[in-house]
Amino acid sequence: MTDKGRINGKTLHGAIVGISISADAETACMGFGEVQVTNTVRRVSDAVLGMGGRLVFGHDWRPGGVMEGVLNIALQRRGVGDEKEPAVHNLVPWPDRPALSQSERLHLRRHLCVEEAGLPDRLLAFADPPPSPDSDEGRYLRARGLTHLRKRLTQLATARLCMGGRHSGSSGCYPGILEEALLALVSGQPLYVTSLFGGTSARIVQAIEVEPGPCPPDFAPTRDDVRASMRKLRPEREPDHPEVDVDAKAVWRAFNGTTVADLSGVDGNGLDEQENRALFHAQSIQAAVHLVLRGLVRLQGRP
Numbered sequence: 001m002t003d004k005g006r007i008n009g010k011t012l013h014g015a016i017v018g019i020s021i022s023a024d025a026e027t028a029c030m031g032f033g034e035v036q037v038t039n040t041v042r043r044v045s046d047a048v049l050g051m052g053g054r055l056v057f058g059h060d061w062r063p064g065g066v067m068e069g070v071l072n073i074a075l076q077r078r079g080v081g082d083e084k085e086p087a088v089h090n091l092v093p094w095p096d097r098p099a100l101s102q103s104e105r106l107h108l109r110r111h112l113c114v115e116e117a118g119l120p121d122r123l124l125a126f127a128d129p130p131p132s133p134d135s136d137e138g139r140y141l142r143a144r145g146l147t148h149l150r151k152r153l154t155q156l157a158t159a160r161l162c163m164g165g166r167h168s169g170s171s172g173c174y175p176g177i178l179e180e181a182l183l184a185l186v187s188g189q190p191l192y193v194t195s196l197f198g199g200t201s202a203r204i205v206q207a208i209e210v211e212p213g214p215c216p217p218d219f220a221p222t223r224d225d226v227r228a229s230m231r232k233l234r235p236e237r238e239p240d241h242p243e244v245d246v247d248a249k250a251v252w253r254a255f256n257g258t259t260v261a262d263l264s265g266v267d268g269n270g271l272d273e274q275e276n277r278a279l280f281h282a283q284s285i286q287a288a289v290h291l292v293l294r295g296l297v298r299l300q301g302r303p
Helices: 034-050 066-076 102-107 121-127 136-156 176-187 199-209 224-237 248-256 273-280 285-299
Strands: 016-022 054-057 088-093 112-118 159-164 191-194
Touching: 016 034, 016 136, 016 176, 034 054, 034 066, 034 159, 034 285, 054 066, 054 136, 066 088, 088 136, 102 112, 112 136, 121 136, 121 224, 136 176, 136 224, 159 176, 159 199, 159 285, 176 191, 176 199, 176 248, 191 199, 191 273, 191 285, 199 248, 199 273, 273 285
Parallel strands: 016 054, 016 159, 054 088, 088 112, 159 191
Antiparallel strands: none
């Protein structure tokens, strides 16, 4: 039986799900290979699109990559859902460019929108010409561009799903899934998170479940070179915006100060507390996906 069939033919018209699913170094140690992680993205995408919902991603496009598979699902789902808007919205981080040509994007516009996320307006002057990616300026703009993209993702989505996520080595201010989950949390967006694939999502679960306390030293690691570039250039480039400083302790407090009850119910992600705990510690991909779809369906029709 399909995931769609398990929730009794309900629809997700109007839902726009931000999908944050990727592997961490520890994911394979937990019994999940890269193929299973990729197939989970496709499985969730197929279920959401098949029920009339839409998707938003911040993935890079690579030949044969996961986004190509998601596009194929969207093409197969022609006629399902709200055709006034494309089924899939894909943001590309600065300074990357879409792999698809302009003519290809025009041809696929009913199914796919690929958008260059760009930079905050106040930083555009420092990006012309683009600096070397190995310079302080290049690292600063890349990190700020990733945050800018993730804020845009949050604006586009109506819910966020987090599974796995690389815990270290990010070129952003924080690990990608951590920042996407944080933005969803502080904006009041329904958030679904599971520790099934380990990585950043497992640390988010831990932060929510443990008693309030100090930030663990490895909770939100930032690359040393990125941290140094941010510390050096932020006072010069964005002197009136100290909120963009890297602050792992503030991120920890946001999650550690959140309870399961805060995530739950019609004002949260549609799941009750017991179901959210089951999602936190799901033992299979099937169980996690089913719980996420259950919560999304319950939120349909919410004022």
